[in-house]
Amino acid sequence: MHHANLPSSNERFIMSATAQIHLTHLQRLEAEAIHIMREVVSEAQNPVMLYSVGKDSAVMLHLAMKAFYPSKPPFPLLHVDTGWKFKEMISFRDDLVAKLGLELLTHTNPEGLADGVGPFTHGSAVHTDIMKTQGLKQALDKYQFDAAFGGARRDEEKSRAKERIFSFRSAQHQWDPKNQRPELWSIYNVQKHEGESIRVFPLSNWTELDIWQYIHLEQIPIVPLYFAAERPVVERDGTLIMVDDDRMPLKDDEQPILKNVRFRTLGCYPLTGAVESTADTLQAIIQEMLLTRTSERQGRVIDHDQSASMEKKKQEGYF
Amino acid sequence: MHQSDLISSDIDAYLKAHENKSLLRFITCGSVDDGKSTLIGRLLYESKMIFEDQLTALEQDSKKVGTQGENIDFALLVDGLAAEREQGITIDVAYRFFATEHRKFIVADTPGHEQYTRNMATGASTADLAVLLIDARQGVLTQTKRHAFIASQLGVRHIVLAVNKMDLVDYSEKVFNEIVDDFKTFADQLDIPNLHAIPVSALAGDNVVDGSRYMPWYEGPSLLGYLEGVDVEAEETSLPFRMPVQWVNRPDLDFRGYAGRVAGGIVRPGDDVRVLPSGKQSKIARIVTMDSDLDEGVSGQSVTLTLTDEIDISRGDVIATSETPPEISDQFDTTIIWLSEEPMLPGRSYRMKTSSRLVSATVNAPKHKTDVNTLQKLPAKTLQLNEIGNCTLAVDRPIAFDSYNENRQTGSFILIDRMTNNTVGMGMINFPLRRAANIHWQNLDINKAANAEQKGQSPAVLWFTGLSGSGKSTIANEVQRRLFASGRHSFILDGDNVRHGLNRDLGFTDADRVENIRRVAEVSKLMVDAGLITLVSFISPFRAERDLARNLMEEGEFIEIFVNTPLSVAESRDPKGLYKKARAGNLRNFTGIDSPYEAPENPEIEINTDDMSLEDAAERVINGLIERGIIEA
Structure with missing residues (x-):
């Protein structure tokens, strides 16, 4: 048998000598994401990048700047603003977009806004559905976008592990997990009917650690909320919630206290738990992440309901 | 120093080491109950990719729906969609990630069910290596052969035979050797350049990450040790240079760049290139990236090239080394795997997408199809879902290509139904048909x-x-x-x-x-x-x-x-x-x-x-x- 078991030590040497030119895992992930973005721009009619201001969006935007350099990314950014984002997220967003010279569209569900929908008054499920899921659908319909980049990763959650990089949505924005198109090699089928759209996830194969390593390596700016600082928080049901503005109703026994905290994910401030931390540099954040024993989505209040909750939300059109 | 010590003592050194890891993509395949999910679950668990909250959920789920009594059922970590969890089987391709000190791994978990050839082909299309699981009690099954055949058809050049559940056959060397010999007899018919066999127990952890004290007779590396060491990249960079143009970058009148991902070989400024299918020649001027111009672009990298001459190039053209350019043809001998419930229609016009070109294609009736269980060639009028056949295919204009066994990027294609827009077939180009072979398009002065x-x-x-x-x-x-x-x-x-x-x-x-x-x-x-x-x-x-x-x-x-x-x-x-x-x-x-x-x-x-x-x-x-x-x- 000529191809049995391990190569001899001599063969191994030759293998390593010819393998000097190789890309690192981050270079491969970068190249894949750029390739995906260029395919979308070439074949979709009206693409958009969903920009949530978080660290994954930061990486995705950085990759878009690279993909089309020296041109600017040939699509606008869209931020679905629920009205309850951290103030620092909004100021960071506006500064960055101005600096990069990009077009930013923002959308807030007008009916939800008129009805005063918010997490404190309506609960997390209703708030997320109306201000985020419905808001996103409205914005996609309003501008007639047929392809939307999102920063979701397959490692975030079990049902995402099976989602394609190019994920099709019906004209009603529904995802059918039983009927996904097979995705072969890096040949992406971008064909679709009028009214249908595609969500595209260029970061599908990145892990949380990859994201942080890449931010570190490429020195990508991120919202300061990721770094530990003294912030006013109250503890509710075991979660530390930051008092970001005076819309937060405090119970009688609640008194905001200053704690050294940071955020592992960013979203609506009432729904995003802080962690106590002293990590105020990127290195320290990565160090903390590697030594920690809980996954990043634990800070998200909406995921706790049941183990298949994300799959349900996605079928309904949540990103 | 062990990596976890380095994290707490010197995070900068850790980052430096870990930002330069290589990447290996592999698939796991095997029959139902061979223990694939358990194996992946254990790799994730042992490489510390499972967090405490996930572990708590896992422990609860194990008690509720697990198959391991009071023990942790690692398979539950991997089985994702709610419907599958109820059925207790994986029904689609799922991707998992873990990393060691030397490598990041992307695992495609593909099902062992009879009817799901298409899912395995999907996972194999992006894999450098396949881990083929065999239940030591069952030996080489029909499905084992099928998976090996599909992997070899899809150009997966490294196969690891993981003979699992060794704990249930008393860690017997004899049983292991018999299975390996049996498999090799079969695999001789296939093109598998690198084959390596490892006796493991995914459940007990033998030879998965560490060695096994029950199998001193096996002297090779553990599964993870092998995956960390195997070299899969050298072949790609030694190919002739190719880059399918994805997008023409024209920010202003002074800059015209061609954006694409290098699909083989290495490119350097000054290299002579040929643009196909037009056949026009030029030289590489610059390799542009946002960071700085590069001295070389290597296979797998996304770059933007500029040329020394102003020539007309558009999306779908291939820029290639002028020494050994790809061939051009409009008719091919291909291997097609059918992915749709609707059978293939010979003579029907499908959309065909190659690395970045969309053309029209018609497929002739198969010369034969292959029974994936016996490798027997059978006559066929069409291809049904999950069938593999050898077909002649004609496209509406000449395209540049390589044969799939030379270059997986420039030799592959998908077929798309014009009405439903579904991806209905996947194909590998074997060779051009003689009529059009090696006829380079002649540029005529009187056009x-x-x-x-x-x-x-x-x-x-x-x-x-x-x-x-x-x-x-x-x-x-x-x-x-x-x-x-x-x-x-x-x-x-x-x-x-x-x-x-x-x-x-x-x-x-x-x-x-x-x-x-x-x-x-x-x-x-x-x-x-x-x-x-x-x-x-x-x-x-x-x-x-x-x-x-x-x-x-x-x-x-x-x-x-x-x-x-x-x-x-x-x-x-x-x-x-x-x-x-x-x-x-x-x-x-x-x-x-x-x-x-x-x-x-x-x-x-x-x-x-x-x-x-x-x-x-x-x-x-x-x-x-x-x-x-x-x-x-």
Whole structure:
């Protein structure tokens, strides 16, 4: 048998000598994401990048700047603003977009806004559905976008592990997990009917650690909320919630206290738990992440309901 | 120093080391209950990729729906969608991630079910290596062979045979050796350059991450040790340079760059390149990235190239080394795996997407299909879901390609249904058919533009379609008379006339009608290249074939003229007595009687001969040509 078991030590040497030119895992992930973005721009009619201001969006935007350099990314950014984002997220967003010279569209569900929908008054499920899921659908319909980049990763959650990089949505924005198109090699089928759209996830194969390593390596700016600082928080049901503005109703026994905290994910401030931390540099954040024993989505209040909750939300059109 | 110590003591050193890991993509495959999910679950667990909250959920789930009693059921970590969890099986391809000190791994978990060949092919298409699980109690099963065959068909060059559940056969060396010998006997028929076998127990952890104290007779590395060490990249960078152009980057008039991902080899400034299919030559000027210009771009990298010459390059062209450029052809011998519930239709026009080009393709009936269980070649008229066959495929324009076993990027394609837009087939190019092989497109000095300019006109195809007896030829004749009178250069290709010569060998079956139109479309393309206004008068009943002709021409050159005469009117005219024969049953496959006519959806010009004189009809066509700038008024 000529191809049995391990190569001899001599063969191994030759293998390593010819393998000097190789890309690192981050270079491969970068190249894949750029390739995906260029395919979308070439074949979709009206693409958009969903920009949530978080660290994954930061990486995705950085990759878009690279993909089309020296041109600017040939699509606008869209931020679905629920009205309850951290103030620092909004100021960071506006500064960055101005600096990069990009077009930013923002959308807030007008009916939800008129009805005063918010997490404190309506609960997390209703708030997320109306201000985020419905808001996103409205914005996609309003501008007639047929392809939307999102920063979701397959490692975030079990049902995402099976989602394609190019994920099709019906004209009603529904995802059918039983009927996904097979995705072969890096040949992406971008064909679709009028009214249908595609969500595209260029970061599908990145892990949380990859994201942080890449931010570190490429020195990508991120919202300061990721770094530990003294912030006013109250503890509710075991979660530390930051008092970001005076819309937060405090119970009688609640008194905001200053704690050294940071955020592992960013979203609506009432729904995003802080962690106590002293990590105020990127290195320290990565160090903390590697030594920690809980996954990043634990800070998200909406995921706790049941183990298949994300799959349900996605079928309904949540990103 | 161990990595976890480094994290707390020197995070900078840790980052430096971990930002330079390599990447390995592999698939796991095996039969149901071989323990794939358990194996992946354990790899994730052992490489510390499971967090406490996930572990808590896992422990709860293990008690509730697990199959391991009070122990952790690692398989539950991996089985994702709610429906699957109820059934207790993985039904699709899922991707998992873990990393060690040396490598990041992307695992495609693919199912072992009989009906899910397509999922395994999906996972294998992006994998460098396949881990093939065998239950030590069962030995080599039909499904094991099938998975090995699919992996080798998809060009996975490294296979690890993981003989699992060794704990249930008393860690017997004899059992292991028998299974390995059995597999190798089978695998000799396949193209598997690198094969390595490891005895493991995914459940107990033997030889998964660490060695096994129960199997001292096995001296090789553990599974993870092997995956960390195996070299899969050298082959890719040693290929000849290729880059399919994805996007032309033109921020301003001073910069013209070609964006794409290197699909083999290495490129450096100064390299001589050839652009295909045009065949034009140039040199690489710069390799542009946002960080800085690069000295070299290697396989797998996304770059933007500029050339020293201004030449016309668009999406789908391939920039390649001029020393060994890819071949160009429009007909191929291919291996196709069918992915759709709807069987493959030979002769039907599908969209075909290669690395970045979308073309039209028609597939001939398979030469044979392969029984994936026995590797036996069987006769076939079509391919059903999950079947693998050997088919000839023709595309509507020449494309640059390599054979799949030389280059997986430039030798692969998918087929897309035009109606549903679904991906219905995946294919691998084996070789070009001899007719077109090695014929590089010749660049001629007197080209179409020159031919047209000399004649003082814009060439075009006036494609008259309609029922027999609708008046196509009569109108075409009148239009040509007028063109001739005003000094235009034109020519008529008439259905009946062409069937006396060029298409004498063709009958009236659907397949022959398709070929009839293909030849006429090609001839009219040549006439357009010669600068002529070409009038084609053919029933041409099928939309797909008229689209095929349209796609051969440049934008605006193809003018479809629907001579819309109701069947009753055409039949009452019956100039050749054909309707009578067809009605009497003496003429088979007659359009409108026992063979369908698919009317154009958006013809450039429509003529209803019922309420229009011959002069008016010709006038309308001439006016249509003036409106479109083909001729001047």
